[in-house]
Amino acid sequence: MSGPTMTSNRTIEITRPNWPVLALAFIAVVLDGYDTIALGLSIPSLARDWDESASHFTPALALTSLGVAIGYIAVGRLVARFGCRRVVLVAVAVFTVGSLLTAWADSIVELTTLRFITGLGLGAVMPAAVAQATALNPARFRQSIAVFVTMGISLGALIAGVAGSQLVSNFGWPSVFIVGAVASAILMPFLWIGLPDERETLGDIPAVDAKHGASVARLFDADVRTRTILLWAFAFLVFSVFYIFSSWLPTLLTSYGFSTGLAPLGSAALGVGSIIGAGVLMLGVLKFRMTSVLAGTTVAAIAFLGISAFLGPDKALLLLVFGGVGLGLQAGMIGQAAVAVSIYPQQTAATGVGWASSMGRLGSVVGPIVGGALIGLGTSTSTIVLLACIPVFAALIVILVLGRVPAKAPARRESYSAVPKTR
Numbered sequence: 001m002s003g004p005t006m007t008s009n010r011t012i013e014i015t016r017p018n019w020p021v022l023a024l025a026f027i028a029v030v031l032d033g034y035d036t037i038a039l040g041l042s043i044p045s046l047a048r049d050w051d052e053s054a055s056h057f058t059p060a061l062a063l064t065s066l067g068v069a070i071g072y073i074a075v076g077r078l079v080a081r082f083g084c085r086r087v088v089l090v091a092v093a094v095f096t097v098g099s100l101l102t103a104w105a106d107s108i109v110e111l112t113t114l115r116f117i118t119g120l121g122l123g124a125v126m127p128a129a130v131a132q133a134t135a136l137n138p139a140r141f142r143q144s145i146a147v148f149v150t151m152g153i154s155l156g157a158l159i160a161g162v163a164g165s166q167l168v169s170n171f172g173w174p175s176v177f178i179v180g181a182v183a184s185a186i187l188m189p190f191l192w193i194g195l196p197d198e199r200e201t202l203g204d205i206p207a208v209d210a211k212h213g214a215s216v217a218r219l220f221d222a223d224v225r226t227r228t229i230l231l232w233a234f235a236f237l238v239f240s241v242f243y244i245f246s247s248w249l250p251t252l253l254t255s256y257g258f259s260t261g262l263a264p265l266g267s268a269a270l271g272v273g274s275i276i277g278a279g280v281l282m283l284g285v286l287k288f289r290m291t292s293v294l295a296g297t298t299v300a301a302i303a304f305l306g307i308s309a310f311l312g313p314d315k316a317l318l319l320l321v322f323g324g325v326g327l328g329l330q331a332g333m334i335g336q337a338a339v340a341v342s343i344y345p346q347q348t349a350a351t352g353v354g355w356a357s358s359m360g361r362l363g364s365v366v367g368p369i370v371g372g373a374l375i376g377l378g379t380s381t382s383t384i385v386l387l388a389c390i391p392v393f394a395a396l397i398v399i400l401v402l403g404r405v406p407a408k409a410p411a412r413r414e415s416y417s418a419v420p421k422t423r
Contacts, residue, residue, distance in 0.1 A: 018136045022145065024195050025129035026152045027187060028092055032125045033156020035099050035180045039064060039115060040247040041164040041266075042173040044254060046111075049173065054251045056108060058372030061247045064115040064122075065364040071123020072358035076216070076351030078124065084132035084350070085197045087124055092184055092191060094121030100181035103174035126150065126337075127357060131350035134341055136196070143285055146338040146353070151278035154330050157246065158271025165265050218348045219355060227343050228352075230402040231336060232359035237395035238298070238332035240363030241388045244371040245325060246270060252381045256318060269319040273326030278334050280327070290342065291403030294335045298396040301328025302389055309385040332395065333360060339402075 039060060047054045071091070078087045098118030105111040126149075133149050134142045160176070167175040219228045249266035250258075258266070277297055284293035304324035311318055337353050344352035374384050 017138065017141070018133075020194050021136045021196065022133055022148065024191055025088075025133040025149050028088055028129050028191065029126050029149055029152030030156040030159070031092070031180065031184045031187060032095070032122050033153035034160045034183070035095055035118065035156070035177075036064075036068070036122055036153065037157050037160050037246050038099070038164070038176050038180055039102075039111075041160060041250050042168065042176050043247075044250050045168045045173040047251075050108075052108065053376070054248075055372045055376035057111075058369055060108060060112040060115050061243075061368040061372070062365050063112050064119045065243065065361050065368065067116040067119020068123035069119075069358045069361035069365065071120045071125075072127060072354040072361055073123075075124045075127045075354040076348075079128055079131060079350040083197050084128045084135070085195050087128040088132065088195060089188070089191055091121040091124035091128065092188060094118070095125070096121075096181050096184035096188070099177045099184065103177040103181070123354075123358070123361065126153065127350050127354035130337060130341065130353050132195070134349055142341045143290060143338045144282060146341045147278060147281050147285070147334055150334040150337045151275070151282075154271060154274030154278055154326075154334065156271075157330075158268060158275055161265060161268025161271045165268065216351060216355060219344070219352060224343050226405050227402060228356075230398055230405065231339055231343070231356050234294075234332065234395050234398045234402065235336045235356050235360035236363040237391045237398065238329055238336070238363070239360030240367035240370075241301075241392050241395075242270075242326075242329040242333060243364035243367035244384070244388055245322070245329075247368040248371040248375060249322065251375065252384070253318070255381050256315070258315065265319060266322060269323040270326035270330070273323035273328075274330030274334075276323075277327035277329075277331030281331055281335050281338070285338070289403060290335055290339050291399055294332055294339075294399045295396060295403065297328045297331035297335070298392060298399060299328075301325060301332070302392050302396065304328060305385055305389050305392065309382040329392070332399075336360065 039057075043054055043057050043061075046052070046057065075087060095118045098114055098121060102111065102114045102118065105114055129152075130146050130149050133145050137145050160180075163179065164176050167179060219225075245252075245266075249270065253266045280297060281290070281293055284290075284296070301324075304321050304327070308318065308321045308325065311321060336356055340352040340356045341349050371384065374387070
């Protein structure tokens with residue numbers, strides 16, 4: 001039990017961790033992370049089977065990210081109207097069906113359409129899961145909980161990279177999507193039974209207040225406006241570079257002599273680095289401000305990108321270095337959600353996380369398009385990597401500035417005010 005109590009001013013206070021909610025939210029985001037990179041690691045095999053250039057799959061990658069961005073933008077309003085539980089359930093159902101149907105796609109147009117629809121579900125899961133996990137757990141753990149739940153994206157990417165290599169080699173690219181869909185379908189009844197409606201525990205928020213709190217206008221209130229703009233810029237830059245590599249790294253690695261069966265190990269390397277990056281965030285935030293930790297991981301991303309540009313065809317070393325790239329970039333992607341939940345009040349958390357992540361996802365639309373264009377032009381892998389250092393350096397400047405902007409939000413806004421539920 002999470003141990004909710006109510007203070008005299010009718011503010012709900014959660015006193016103990018709600019482990020079942022944390023576990024379910026985390027697993028939902030793991031499957032989100034798996035499905036998010038499933039297409040990227042399947043492209044080398046798809047290109048071979050369909051006799052297409054890898055760059056021809058750029059629309060499918062871009063529309064997946066666009067669908068996710070739309071899901072991120074819509075989630076605040078959806079949570080305000082239907083609650084986190086319903087949003088998570090429907091979103092998981094959408095990407096489960098979308099992933100399953102993707103396995104039977106037989107043209108780029110069909111593939112692109114299905115991935116766009118799947119992206120809508122993928123985009124809604126993470127902000128809603130973070131919002132519910134933070135709402136039903138003690139406020140003092142909000143940043144750590146946001147990092148933990150969002151880390152599921154990294155673990156999902158790692159699982160997809162490791163399993164994808166075997167699945168593609170032994171069963172073909174459709175198996176990557178079928179396995180993800182089956183895993184999500186298995187999770188659905190557990191979410192239905194074990195994921196509570198936060199409004200049952202915390203009480204109903206009046207509709208007018210819920211709509212007001214979920215409005216994007218709240219992200220531009222005087223006390224948070226500057227930090228919102230900087231956070232969005234940071235998210236856009238970090239996501240754009242990460243998705244160049246999560247989408248195209250298996251393809252880029254074939255230029256280093258990786259087979260189509262081994263190329264998905266590049267995604268696994270990014271995933272391993274991402275898990276380590278999340279661990280760095282969780283430990284670092286205990287002693288330093290999140291923005292300071294993110295500055296350090298962004299520097300690490302620049303360093304590893306620079307090293308990878310000058311490496312030879314040593315497969316093990318390449319995977320190790322790209323793991324370092326994943327550490328730096330994914331830490332930024334996870335950390336931006338933690339910064340968002342620390343900036344905004346609980347009623348605005350889903351909107352804040354969703355919009356910051358949507359700005360990132362706009363970057364993830366741009367990133368694969370730029371990467372695909374560079375690959376189509378025959379640009380060398382080392383040149384692509386060096387060009388990627390430019391936006392990462394810009395992200396470093398942005399996060400350093402964000403860390404120097406003073407917090408103006410009143411502490412009392414961190415609580416969750418509600419009208420007690422009557423039965």
